[in-house]
Amino acid sequence: MYCWRLPAVVLTFEGLRVIVFGGSKGIGRRIASDFANSGANVSVCGRSVPQVEEPTKTPAGLTAFSHAGWCDVSDVESVKSYVAAAVHSLGGVDILVNCVSALTEGDDDESWQRSFSVDMLGIVRATNQCLPWLSKSVCGSIVNIASVSGLRPSYGAYGAIKAAVVHYTRSQARLLAGKNLRVNCIAPGPTDFPGSVWQKVRDRDPSAYDRANRGMPLGGFCAPEDVSAAVLFMASAFARKITGQVLVVDGGQMLSC
Numbered sequence: 236m237y238c239w240r241l242p243a244v245v246l247t248f249e250g251l252r253v254i255v256f257g258g259s260k261g262i263g264r265r266i267a268s269d270f271a272n273s274g275a276n277v278s279v280c281g282r283s284v285p286q287v288e289e290p291t292k293t294p295a296g297l298t299a300f301s302h303a304g305w306c307d308v309s310d311v312e313s314v315k316s317y318v319a320a321a322v323h324s325l326g327g328v329d330i331l332v333n334c335v336s337a338l339t340e341g342d343d344d345e346s347w348q349r350s351f352s353v354d355m356l357g358i359v360r361a362t363n364q365c366l367p368w369l370s371k372s373v374c375g376s377i378v379n380i381a382s383v384s385g386l387r388p389s390y391g392a393y394g395a396i397k398a399a400v401v402h403y404t405r406s407q408a409r410l411l412a413g414k415n416l417r418v419n420c421i422a423p424g425p426t427d428f429p430g431s432v433w434q435k436v437r438d439r440d441p442s443a444y445d446r447a448n449r450g451m452p453l454g455g456f457c458a459p460e461d462v463s464a465a466v467l468f469m470a471s472a473f474a475r476k477i478t479g480q481v482l483v484v485d486g487g488q489m490l491s492c
Contacts, residue, residue: 246471249274251374252325253470254318255332256308256361258300259283261428262380263334265459266466271300273467275330278321280306301325308335308357309349318364328368330470333358334380338432342391350392355399362407375416376470379404380462383424383485397422401481408479417478419469424485427456452487461486 253270257263259281267279277300302324306317322328337353339346358379369375381404385397404420411418425447427433433456437444448455465484468474483489 246467246473247274248330248467248471251275251329252327253277253330253332254321254325254328254361254365255279255334256306256357257281257334257336257380258303260430262423262426262459262462263332265463266332266334267300269460269463269467270330270332270470276301276325278302278304278325280304280317280321282307308360309352311360314357314360314364318361322368327371328365329372329374329376331361331365331369331377332380332466332470333361333377335361336380336393339392347392350396354393354396355403358400358403366411369416370414373415374472374475375414376474377407377411377416377418378466378469379418379420380466381420381422381481383422383483383489386422386481386483386489404481405479412478417469417474419474419478420481421462421465421469422481422483422485423457423462424483424488425451425456426459426462428459450491452490455486457484457486 248270253267253275255263255267255270255277258267258279263279267277271277279300280303282305302321304317304320307313335353335357337349339350362377369377379400381400382394382397384394385401388394401420401422404418408418425433433444433447436447462484465482469477469482
């Protein structure tokens with residue numbers, strides 16, 4: 236049915252300035268592309284400069300970004316340097332999207348350290364560096380990407396750190412409301428794209444992949460555009476009175492847990 240097909244451009248962000256941390260691939264890449272296709276001036280960063288600088292093919296055509304740069308969010312000096320360059324290129328910041336993760340799978344000390352440094356402190360560092368510019372915007376918005384793993388018991392560091400991201404989002408929303416800055420969070424469920432965790436599962440155990448995919452209540456894994464649509468909504472004027480909220484995009488998976 237046509238009503239379930241996402242249009243190429245859902246909302247307009249004409250002239251707004253957007254920074255997307257973690258925009259080199261997957262969900263972050265689609266978010267950055269959709270903002271650009273909706274009229275925004277977008278800066279993206281990642282740890283692979285050629286990858287973040289390369290134009291992206293989307294349903295709306297070939298998307299080029301206003302600015303792209305290298306950044307390692309586990310290093311505060313790297314974040315400072317990237318934000319300074321992005322702000323210089325864009326002229327300011329209206330919307331910040333934090334879509335970073337080390338995607339750790341273990342419960343060992345190294346996994347906890349890596350998850351905390353990237354998934355949690357990476358968001359804190361990015362937010363702190365962008366706040367002076369976001370505070371000057373008349374439509375400032377921050378959208379953090381967490382996970383449904385942070386909303387239910389889960390193994391290892393990943394889920395616990397994503398739960399911390401949810402708490403940080405709500406705390407920042409309360410703190411920054413007086414500055415007319417909105418802070419919200421998207422919690423994706425299983426999302427499939429080239430290079431994703433689920434692509435690795437499919438390569439390793441196709442039957443396990445098929446079972447999980449068929450078990451989703453709404454008929455299959457999410458795609459990056461499903462998560463991106465939620466991000467754009469939360470950053471838009473349609474959500475101008477929404478802050479401190481967690482929007483779950485999981486194809487109904489939480490209903491069956």
